[in-house]
Amino acid sequence: MGEFCQQFFTLLGALVCLSFLVRCIMFLKYLFPRAWRPLPQSFFRSMGEWAVVTGAGDGIGKAYALELAKRGLNIVMISRTLEKMQKVAFEIEKTTGRQVKTIQADFTKDDIYENIEDNIKGLEIGILVNNVGMLPWPNPCRFLSIPDNDKSVINCNITSATKMTRMVLKQMEQRRKGLILNISSGVGILPSPLYALYSASKAYVTSFSKALQAEYKSKGIIIQVVSPYGVSTAMTRHLKTNLFIKDANDFVRESLNYVTFGNETFGCLAHEIMGFVIKLIPLWVLHSERVQEKFLEVFSHLTEENQKMPKQMSVHKNQL
Template sequence: MESLTVVETLQPAVRAIFWVGALITASLALWLLYMVITGFRIWVLGNGDLISPKLGKWAVVTGATDGIGKSYAEELARRGFSMMLISRSQEKLDDVAKSLESTYKVDTKTIAVDYSQADIYPKIEKGLAGLERILVNNVGISYTYPEFFLHIPDLENFITTMINVNITSVCQMTRLVLPRMEARAKGVILNISSASGMFPLPLLTIYSSTKAFVDYFSRGLNAEYKSKGIIIQSVLPFFVATKMTRIRKPTLDKPTPERYVAAELNTVGLQDQTNGYFPHAVMGWVIAILAPIQLVICLGLRLNKSQRGGYLRRRKLR
């Protein structure tokens, strides 16, 4: 009799636990379904023909002669855009321009400038007049090797150069193209940040911080101008097999720049902030959701210390 009374007493609590469990299970199921549908929409269906000459004839790419920048120029030309190519070497610009013209039968223009200098923007503004519909802010530099802040060679000039190339260029190029985009209520700006801007990265601290700026700048500006028909996307790739990363052999998680860019362009208009490539998106999700930030910083410090030691040992052997 007494045990029956205990059971009756516990029944409301059991029911409550059951319904809480059922609610949590249903919520998780709905969240998982939403993630699957969203992932299918982004990584399988893509954005269709959003990035096409329907936006306008011309696309502008900075840092257009190597790596990801060159691949953006090639992919956009393949899609029918005429290309304005901006980089430091006129010789390399001419080579890329000739290749695009012969392969894709598009018009090209070039501007040779050094983004480490602050006085280049009047020249760029004159060259851009009337051309911009898509801007890819890709130009950027990183460290020669991971290093402690005070041990960076020629630190004062290094700081100025890094800020001019990685931060000032993004702000100034956006300043030049945004008024015409706003006037036409149409345009796309892709700002190439880096996954290292998602968290502090010791021994690459200045680079990581400049890329975090690009991410925050892009997302804030997108909120300002999205309602005006302008897409401003923050792109945060992990490792891509380029000269800058010194990765020679592509793998599933370290794709060729061509493969990365083709995947990334299909996310435009679907994601305001993107890792651009499905394996990178999985890696970004794991780091952002599951990995404690202190663990990420600790692992980054350990990895970069190891790379620093290897680089310095190789220098001594030369």
């Protein structure tokens, strides 16, 4: 019996080490994306003539619209704020010469999809970026401390990705090619206290995307979930960028290098490292009261630092 236990634990240890080694080797593809699986210049354009981007008026959505236009696609921008979209559309047309179509829609509502479908009818859509999303509350906090805007969050974060995917996937299946990028979040990878509703809604996006990729991979369609951690946008109150908080344009350019790397990515090397480390931490540690309080403290400090920046810049301009 003792010999059997020794052999069992030796085998178990070897399997754990082998699994960790494989993960480390697979991680190398993010260090050398062009060497691992280089994308031809025409890859994105080969998917189809048009890319549809939701939440395209600002932040990550705006960055995807600009970058995909630079890579040869015409753009359908869908967002709530028409004025922001028109500015981005003008910028795209001026800098890339691509066509831009704008559709005003509020994704917190559930009666908008018939109008969207009518407006994209007849377009050869090769890429869909389901980017639109909302935080229930700007700051991390416990569930009962935020207003009851559950339906708006569910419509914006869950219903939008589901409905838009159903709308566009039909023609991709017929043409046997297409790319769908569903923007989730790092807090959707694990149950995340202080972001309970947002985390759960993004977990849906993650699970939905992976299941669909298993269903449609054989039909030539790529469906990938992108789960960033910190990206400096209006939703994150334009946090100061650093090694781990990325500029939206930089994040998007890097994430597009990873579209053939599997059904899930964190979108950039820095966030891949964060995700790798966080997954090694036991869940009971992340869920402890002490960690939650420390997180609130750190976030409060970051917010205060971020709020000081415009004031300092304003003073500097006045001095000039």
